[in-house]
Amino acid sequence: MGEAEVLLVQVEGAGEYGPVNPGVVVGREAVVSHDGRRGEEELEYVSIEHNILVWGLAAR
Structure with missing residues (x-):
């Protein structure tokens, strides 16, 4: 069994x-x-x- 592929993205913004x-x-x-x-x-x-990844992050 191969290694799991995972991508972690973190953003800092002013709310x-x-x-x-x-x-x-x-x-x-x-x-x-x-x-x-x-x-x-x-x-x-x-x-x-998966198909709303960018929108999901922007909505936060």
């Missing part, structure tokens, strides 16, 4: 309430978007479709 750190984890079978604020331990994880 209405301060810096935000959205990102996505892309694998062969799934794409998971995550959203959080700097300094917070909790993140929101959402499964998204």
